[in-house]
Amino acid sequence: MKYMETTLRDIVGSENNVYLRSGNSYRESLRDGRRVWFEGEYLEDITSHPKFSGTVDMICRYFDAHQSGPLADILTEKRENGTVSSAAYMIPRNTEDLRRRGQVINAVVDMTHGTMGRGPDFMPTMLLGMYGSRELYIKSNPELGSNVERYYEWARQNNPIMTLAFVDPQGDRTLPAEEREYLRVVDRTESGIVVSGAKVVATLSPFAEEIIVHTLYRKDLEKDNAISCAIPVNTKGVTIVCREGxxxxxxxxxxxxxxxxxxxxxxxxxxxxxxxxxxxxxxxxTEIPKYYSTTALWGHWHVMARITRRYEFIAGAASLIPKVIGTEKIPQVRDSVAETLRCLETCRAFLRAAEENYGIMGGVAHADDNIITTGRMYSVEQYPKMMNILREISGQGLIMRFPDKAFDDESFGTVLKKAINAQNYSGREKTRIFNYVWDLCSDSFASRLEMFEVQNAQSVPKNRQLWFDNYSKEELTALEEKVCRIVDVPTPSF
Known part of the structure; x- marks a missing residue:
């Protein structure tokens, strides 16, 4: 196929119809001449930088886990044609398939201890959304729209790490669109387009091999700003400007x-x-961006599944803390712990219900959008509350944490061990538990995680508005009729 031969480089190829890659192949792919700016310098090799190497190592483990170890059966899929590839690209047809794919989400969350909002399996889910809604693209332009299915198949066979670039920079809103740094087409040739501008919150982009560009609808959206495409990270003219690490x-x-x-x-x-x-x-x-929520159906389900799994870590920490410091019988503490469990079980219920009431688009099963959106709003509204519960029930434990070396000091180490020990844990063990809780709810790393959860799929007020705007008018009318019949008045027609 000309498309595959000329524009998409094979990363892994196929051996005996097995489309899996190793961690080493991923690591080597990052030494591709990309421009990454971080804390005042351009990085020649992110794999060796101390603030990047840990994430690189984790992604390498993710790829290696496909081929051996206890997660191999979960992370891989054998299709009817005999090919073996990452289960991140499986096409669900029913509830069972959605839950099978959900096992991949859970495995990745566990591998990262719940600290990644955009794990390596997220973008395959977004591509699945594009594939499921490919008719939208084909209707716009049959030739360009058909690229969606071809790219999806290429990605399945090559397993690239991808980043999503769809958010516009937060700039001066009083300026007209043409004066802002929105990504736009600045030139066209017979073989392609030339784009300039910026996209932000491209999470995982320093570690990615492909950039998937999307456009969110806005009232001042112009034709030259309406773009969706895939760009290799090391393409000439691409610079990744990283936030503080x-x-x-x-x-x-x-x-x-x-x-x-x-x-x-x-x-x-x-x-x-x-x-x-x-x-x-x-x-x-400029019409396709209006349907972004449609193409993102699968991505929103992934977000809900991932945060539900993260709540297991939060509830586990909340349950452990009182047992460490001996407050597990205090009614107020018990109620706080119970609240984290109620949150977890509510999110699980949303997820189960959405998967059971699945729909089909483009031959692909998707979780019920209304239930997932309601669940996502609930989950992000609860997140700050759950963080505050962890802080409240911890008491001084979060503040009085000491470096591990302090326990070995000859002058005060013995006193320290006795002073802060717990019924079932030594002072050192207790401190290690609270070190985890600190990272989970209180330091700058935790604050970023909280902000990401609350803002990553638009703000809560915006989602509430969109949810209400998209709520079934038939259902709303039926609810109104129940009341109108009781008082014998007509149902409003406006």
């Missing part, structure tokens, strides 16, 4: 979460970047 390498005991993985959010600057038409999914169509 919050990884604390070498402090695995004091910071058991923030010392391991930082997925890094970034602004991607495009300076006259050429995109061949074979990598463009649509351009110049």
């Amino acid at each position: 919050w990884l604390t390498p070498g402090k695995e005991i004091e910071h058991p979460l923030s010392s391991r993985v930082d997925e890094i959010d970034a602004m991607i600057v495009f300076d006259r970047v050429f995109v061949p038409y074979e990598r463009v999914f649509y351009v110049g169509d």
